[in-house]
Amino acid sequence: MCALSQSASVEDRQSDSDLTARSGTMIKENGRTVQLTHAGRTRRHKGSNEQVPVEANGKKLLVNDQNKYRSMMIRAYSSIWMIGGFIFVVYMGHLYIWAMVVIIQIFMAKELFSLLKKSNEDKKLPGFRNLNWHFFFTAMLFVYGRILSQRLVNTVASDKFLYKIVANLIRYHMVTCYFLYIAGFVWFILSLKQKMYKYQFGQYAWTHMILIVVFTQSSFTVANIFEGMFWFLLPASLIVINDITAYIFGFFFGKTPLIKLSPKKTWEGFIGASVTTIISAFLLANYLGRFQWLTCPRKDLSTGWLQCDPGPLFTPENVTLPGWFPWKELEVLPVQWHALALGLFSSLIAPFGGFFASGFKRAFKIKDFGDSIPGHGGLTDRMDCQMVMAVFAYIYHQSFILAQSVSVGMIFDQIITNLTYEEQRALYTNLGEIIQVRQSVW
Amino acid sequence: MCALSKSASVEHRQSDSDLTARSGTMIKENGSTVQLTHAGRTRRHKGSNEQVPVEANGKKLLVNDQNKYRSMMIRAYSSVWMIGGFVFVVCMGHLYIWAMVVIIQIFMAKELFSLLKKSNEDKKLPGFRNLNWHFFFTAMLFVYGRILSQRLVNTVASDKFMYKIVANLIRYHMATCYFFYIAGFVWFILSLKQKMYKYQFGQYAWTHMILIVVFTQSSFTVANIFEGMFWFLLPASLIVINDITAYIFGFFFGKTPLIKLSPKKTWEGFIGASVTTIISAFLLANYFGRFQWLTCPRKDLSTGWLQCDPGPLFTPENITLPEWFPWKELEVLPVQWHALALGLFASLIAPFGGFFASGFKRAFKIKDFGDSIPGHGGLTDRMDCQMVMAVFAYIYHQSFILAQSVSVGMIFDQIITNLTYEEQRSLYTNLGEIIQVRQSVW
Secondary structure, eight states, rough: GGGGHHHHHHHHHHOOHHHHHTTOEEEEEEEEEEEETSEEEEEEETOOOOOOOSSOSGGGGGGTTHHHHHHHHHHHHHHHHHHHHHHHHHHHHHHHHHHHHHHHHHHHHHHHHHHHHHHHHHHHHHHHHHHHHOOOOHHHHHHHHHHHHHHHHHTTOOOOOHHHHHHHHTTTTTHHHHHHHHHHHHHHHTTTTTTTTHHHHHHHHHHHHHHHHHHHHHHHHHHEEEEHHHHHHHHHHHHHHHHHHHHHHHHHHHHSSEEEEEEEEEEHHHHHHHHHHHHHHHHHHHHHOOOOOHHHHOOOSSSSSOOOOOOGSSSSSEEEEOSHHHHHHHHTHHHHHHHHHHHHHHHHTTTTHHHHHHHHHHHHSOOSSOOSTTTTTTHHHHHHHHHHHHHHHHIEEEIIOOOOHHHHHHHHHHHHHHSSSHHHHHHHHHHHHHHHHHHOOO | OOOOGHHHHHHHHHHHHHHHHHHHHHHTTTTTEEEEEEEEEEEETTTOOOOOOOOOSSSGGGGHHHHHHHHHHHHHHHHHHHHHHHHHHHHHHHHHHHHHHHHHHHHHHHHHHHHHHHHHHHTSSTTHHHHHHHHHHHHHHHHHHHHHHHHHHHHHHOOHHHHHHHHHHHTTHHHHHHHHHHHHHHHHHHHOTTTTTTHHHHHHHHHHHHHHHHHHHHHHHHHHHHHTTTTHHHHHHHHHHHHHHHHHHHHHHOEEEEEEEEEEEEHHHHHHHHHHHHHHHHHHHHHHTTTTTSSOOOOOOOOOOOOOOOGGSSEEEEOOOTTTSSSSSEEEEEEHHHHHHHHHHHHHTTHHHHHHHHHHHHTOOOOOOOBTTTTOOOOOOOOHHHHHHHHHHHHHIIIIIHHHHOOHHHHHHHHHSSOOOOHHHHHHHHHHHHHHHHHHHH
16 A cells, blocks of 8 residues: 555554464564564564554544554654655756666565565575576666667767667667576576476566566656656655545544455545645646756756756646636646646556555565565555556656657657668758758648 | 477376376267366367376387377377468468467467466356456557557558548557556456455466467567568478477487476487478578568558568578589578578577476476367467567567668658658657757767
């Protein structure tokens, strides 16, 4: 489940009678209580010695007031650090956000790889774990090679020697990745050990699923970033806003349960958050749309300042409002209308990413994907809704924002990757003549 | 395992003492023996009442001569029908091959979907099966939409009204497929039933893996077909040749086991087949390369005759041979050198697709993926090596064949015929920017 709405699951975890039975040993260490779970994994809760709530009804949010507010403090503390770190990276620039995405990916993959690992079987298969990271590296090369090839070309456009190397790398990019994948495939088959087949095939499938899930959304995130940080920052912020407001509305008004999968989510929280998110989307788009740092696409891999023509989407328009509005006119950036669609999706559909993660955890009887973030769980617990949103944002951007059609993009790619500079110039000259002819006739 | 080399596994199956115990009931029905396996699935073997071989050494291929030759006759009979049907479809044309691929896909998916299905759980989940077909339909729309969009455009280029419709469909293709996928995702989450979570998530993951495996290779197959049937026919034929010759060499000379996963495969069969396949690749490419029906790309979705300029790859060159060769000169199509690479891959790497399938069947204790083809098993049993080969052929073609043949003229033609005037201008502007950057620096 996403962000702060997970506080409910903290209680859920600790109210679970299993945990009380499991946590027979409670050791006080450096002022913090270390609880030993039945998986043998130590989990540090800052002062989380909470009792089982007495009643199980809608009002239980107000039971154990002190602990409830304390857990909210823990989560707020972690959230502030996360949001602060995020803003810092956004300020640093596109390349650093990319680095942040890659780091998050590595930790997510590590969490998820170890999730369904069985240490008994693993001992009999030395080196099998490395296969995961081989496929991870191959996926990274493939995904970022595709997305950033054009920008890499632009970065080295000035250096003729480097350009040749890069152009060749791009031309044989697909083959390289395929070769690496086949090497991993052959390695897997040669590593199959009798009586371990089922475990190994399960791990192989699991690895593929993880890498597909992790890399699809992160590749789209990075693609969005380089189209203009706005298209990364706005969707991500909307998810955060949706989660925080859902928690707040649920905390104060929560009564009707929303879905069996996540018993602490409420309809009041959901609806309140949806309305707030859509309104925030409209307003936030106006605020974020004023900064060229956020709206300009990054054409290469540099880290300097950005300047560009904002384009029609970010040019203010005046909209005349109906008579009953207090203001006569409103200055609106056209992009704000698109932001409404993003807000709608982030409040209605993106939470299903959280439900999926909840269902998954119930199916495999795990409490959290990891324990890197105090009060929240692991990285995947934080990213589950973000992933769904990132894919939507990319597809929305490609389909409804980008003026270029598919054909132009495809042909342009062909020109850049397949023709030499002299050939490109020849093509340019010929094309110029044709266009001039048309211009003079029409 | 691929094609005829599976005859060995037929013996393996029936020599398995389990099967003798399981097949307590043997009913003679219409001249064929129906054997009830322990899974309750009836399997029809035409006269396959074979006894357990006495010894388990290299010479066991000659034991039970009569039955061995009989099973070979069965497999040969099915193979002749398959190859005949295949040749027929090739003569019919590209569109019909595409239809054949789609039909094969549907049956493969059906086989694989039902493979890990547990009927008890399924009864409690009405309508859950339909989710598989929903995702199947979405995958089909996505994959073939991407590959055939350009050709669809060319087919309706003459009709302005249809062109507009098709152009819009293509523009919103990605958004449409995404919408379908998200609909399936939400449907899945809303269908989660308590105590069934693990089964449902397992089915969800399994569905994704199947669709990815089935559609990746089939989409590449179709892409190859429309680039020129040669690039589909040659790789597929090489796999068939490799399997048949591996069987023959193993039948007569087989002594040293190759890999634990497939105990009846031998090094002699493997090496004999590799040499034969590579030589056949060289010769077959020369034969296929003479037919314009096979070498010309299909630019649209028509079914008529094909005419085109063969291109440098299919234009004969004369090579002077060293003196010790009986011939002074040899007429070689340049494509034959590429065929050597295809032959090398088909003999060395593609069999790993068969090993993967064997390992998978052992892991999950299934004998065959299905039983549609007598003596061979199911469709997936036949397609496992073909799938690996199809992906390689596509990537090889994209990286080493296409790049060579792309020229200024070709791209210029594309620009003139496919882009609207506005798109041409936008391409011209973008290209101008790139060229100016280079001009100013170099």
